[in-house]
């Protein structure tokens with residue numbers, strides 16, 4: 001059985017930091033699972049890093065299902081969270097439950113994630129009551145980029161900080177099993193982490209969260225359009241890959257690829273018959 005929400009809750013109680021990474025396809029999901037990550041998020045960040053949109057707003061349920069299925073096929077132990085895309089849960093609660101259910105039933109995810117605090121608490125409660133675990137996501141919520149007026153750090157004023165704490169409490173009370181804190185000052189993330197009994201998973205929220213999440217393409221240095229301040233590059237794959245492609249092009253043009261070892265040969269007999 002894959003890692004459960006109970007296992008994830010226990011990690012907070014045992015003060016064992018949770019390592020979560022996004023993945024969007026079979027090959028990268030296998031690599032990430034084999035490296036020992038606790039949770040894979042199939043994030044709607046695939047809108048930018050896989051599909052080339054300029055935000056997560058255009059991402060559809062079909063996009064999410066397509067990528068969740070690939071990640072599920074590439075893994076067997078890790079807990080997989082599927083992101084609910086923009087407008088799959090905001091308009092009404094029966095849509096929300098049905099779409100959350102599709103990510104488990106058709107996609108094969110073990111839980112879903114959605115953005116928002118007090119305003120989505122009732123929705124979180126209904127989804128959880130249907131038997132679908134929910135990871136909440138507050139602070140900088142990218143689906144609301146048009147409302148927030150850009151990707152800005154949240155909770156910097158006393159009023160905004162108090163509201164963010166209320167959002168966190170509301171989704172915990174609604175039954176969320178964990179919560180992503182994105183783009184939040186470290187001290188505020190620490191306060192939220194101390195006041196909640198469910199794990200907080202930070203991205204741009206400092207070191208005091210119960211876990212961390214990063215976008216695969218940011219960590220790997222694969223997405224070069226924009227690198228957020230919170231991202232640490234653990235590899236430089238875009239540079240490595242462009243070097244590899246340049247080497248290949250060079251070898252093709254110099255006719256040094258393929259070599260004999262990389263080619264197939266006719267038997268001498270067949271060759272003799274053909275060329276007479």
Ligand code: KIV
Nearest residue numbers: 022043044045180213
């Ligand atoms: O879509 C995503 O990758 C996310 C993480 C940044 C938390 O929601």
Ligand code: NA
Nearest residue numbers: 043044045083
């Ligand atoms: Na997301």
